[in-house]
Amino acid sequence: MQSMQTWHDALAAEKAQPYFQHILATVRAERQSGQTVYPPAADVFNAFKLTEFAQTKIVILGQDPYHGDNQAHGLAFSVLPNVEIPPSLQNIYKELQDDLSLYIPNNGFLVKWATQGVLLLNTVLTVRAHEPYSHQAKGWERFTDAIIEAVNKSPQPVVFMLWGRPAQLKAAMLDNPKHLVLKAPHPSPLSAYRGFFGCKHFSKANDFLKSNGLEPIDWQIENI
Secondary structure: OOOOOOHHHHHHHHHOOHHHHHHHHHHHHHHHOOOOEEOOHHHOOHHHHHOOHHHOOEEEEEOOOOOOOOOOOOOOOOOOOOOOOOHHHHHHHHHHHHHHOOOOOOOOOOHHHHOOOEEEEEOOOOEEOOEOOOOOOOOHHHHHHHHHHHHHOOOOOOEEEEEOHHHHHHHHHOOOOOOEEEEEOOOOOOOHHHOOOOOOHHHHHHHHHHHOOOOOOOOOOOOO
């Protein structure tokens, strides 16, 4: 069987399922009723537009999109330029500084990671403005589980970074011995000091990629 190269190949059957059509219809109806939903409709699937299936080297799981104004743009943990860097991402930058001696940039726009093969995947892809978790249990989790399962079957070695308990529950799905599964507490200020700081996931991921003959990730986000 030919290995799948694109998200379209990997997810065509999933997207045809009634539950997936139901999610899209539910979110569309909320927007049409005047409810603000983040990210904007054109950005909901940005993670897959920027990181193609066959190019995926690293998966970082988030939970919910940011629910504040002008933050979310379809990549977990990332915010648009000229938006204040959220606390969890500030802590990710602190760990990168400690782990790889990178400087802490003045923005939280992570497109540079995505275009190198870092899939920044929230397990729920939309949220009502200022209502965290408002789109939980509407079907997104089933869809993003299918994405995780598809990447798990990938013949190319992939690093999964599972931060916090909800992400770590996905470890049970990851049974491909080619992959590396890294676990740590969530980078949120509530938990980062319990072991996210000092986890060295970024250097461990790059060492794993290099040991498999793959280009490491340039994690430095530049100032703008």
